[in-house]
Amino acid sequence: MKIKEIGGEFELINRVTKSSGSNPDIICGIGDDCAVIRSGENEYQLITTDMMVENDHFSLKWFTPAQIGKKLMESNVSDIIAMGGKPEYAFLSMSLKRDTEVEFLDGFYSGLYESAGRHGVLLLGGDTTHGTEYVFNLTLLGRVAPSLCRLRSMAQPGDLIAVTGTLGGSTAGLKLLLKDKEGYLPDHLEPRSRTREDGEAIAHHAHAMIDVSDGLGSEVTHICNRSNTGAEIIMEDIPLSATTIASAQILNADPYEFALYGGEDFELVFTLPEKSLGELRSVFSDFTLVGKITPKEKGIHIIKNGEKTPVLKGYDHFS
């Protein structure tokens, strides 16, 4: 039986996940951006890990080695930031080709360290081995005060749904490259995580938070599934950049599809009560309201031209 026959990668994870039992130190195991473990009196440790494979997460046709290193670090940092946390220590495993050029690795590490330096991350260990394609895995540790720790499960009916920055830029760049068109590529080749300061500012006021790895539709679905709620996303309210709109015109495509189902924007999606909106805006304002959390029985919908449409599944490695 193939993975797609049981429903794809998320069903696979459900199938093989065992309960972590009744260990009181484990605040959250599999099923959020990070695992959350109690660490001392008033602190949680956060742990996340991301694997990037050649020709899936990056193509050597388009990415410089430094851009691969940066993307690996930013994607992990984004998971820590999305919990309200501070990234700290990284561990890198690499499967390299036997004939890998040292210059390739010098470039890769320069990008990794540049991104690590920007976020205050120290690389403390790893493993190096070889295979027939490049595979990079980063594990990142961080920490957060319990009061700031934002889980996917914390949304409440009535919450507003907000996203930082703009969405769809990474996918727009990827589509341009795939179709050999000229256009704006930095959002795809050098996506950036939000900063720790942004994440903390939001965490003070938000209920649930998640980063955009697989598209807004997928992330809101994760929040709803874990929070036992429904949601309504107003499609026309999703923030798009001028470059993403221009790319979509070149591609004759719908930029909202990039935002909903593309992913890898590493922006933050969060929910918050309406009464907290003013206070958050006074310290952090680079966000847009895109919908609201509803009771579970209302389902998860996108409102497009005033009409309800269902949320489709995001990217699946095995579908």
Added chain:
Amino acid sequence: MKIKEIGGEFELINRVTKSSGSNPDIICGIGDDCAVIRSGENEYQLITTDMMVENDHFSLKWFTPAQIGKKLMESNVSDIIAMGGKPEYAFLSMSLKRDTEVEFLDGFYSGLYESAGRHGVLLLGGDTTHGTEYVFNLTLLGRVAPSLCRLRSMAQPGDLIAVTGTLGGSTAGLKLLLKDKEGYLPDHLEPRSRTREDGEAIAHHAHAMIDVSDGLGSEVTHICNRSNTGAEIIMEDIPLSATTIASAQILNADPYEFALYGGEDFELVFTLPEKSLGELRSVFSDFTLVGKITPKEKGIHIIKNGEKTPVLKGYDHFS
């Protein structure tokens, strides 16, 4: 320039490693079995990560999926045990083939969980992606009391060198498989880490400790390099099992070569002052003395039939 032209994987690590600066929480970064980070008043956190690639660390011709899962967990557990520590939380990343059978993964996880259960490890997260060959990465967290934390750098001239169990069995099994010979295979297909209790018992009396990933020659060299010492290994004193000796006869090979340069036995190599020998033996006795630590200027040697021979390099992914 290729990696082998700068000297291989260890030289690569030296080239790209940046100092972790003067952060007082970092007891040990890159360069030991685990990274060691201060965690609270009287505890260190240990972090290790190991990547296993198809056709390098395992062949699907020989390994069952469960055996792959077990080997991945045991190799990481062994790194924590070699610091004197207690393994706790694991994070798994996998690059699977698109057409991976769910039954393959059920088998893999059953092995992983069996080994995790034996060592008290909980799997708390991970990442699943796809590629053209199987790649599995495990990151394992653990903890140790500072007084029991055993680094490679702690050996002192005059220390005895000891190894647990017997060595060379994993390599003997691999060679039988590679040459299509019948013989004893469990040491290769299902290597086992020592237990936490073994590691702690040794840690109470040892100075330096390391696990056998790349062969006794390579591990003693790591200890000497980090401790700024020399060493003398008495080849005839290296413990071999009857099955390893029998395999070597079938292969018309020298079983001591398997022990010195083979690796993946996941036994422990440690150094201790002669005066501690009796006390250790009273609580843990499954070890053999194989040599002694000498001043640095004496170099690192193997004594074979009474004659000094140099220690060769262990397995290198890029040589």
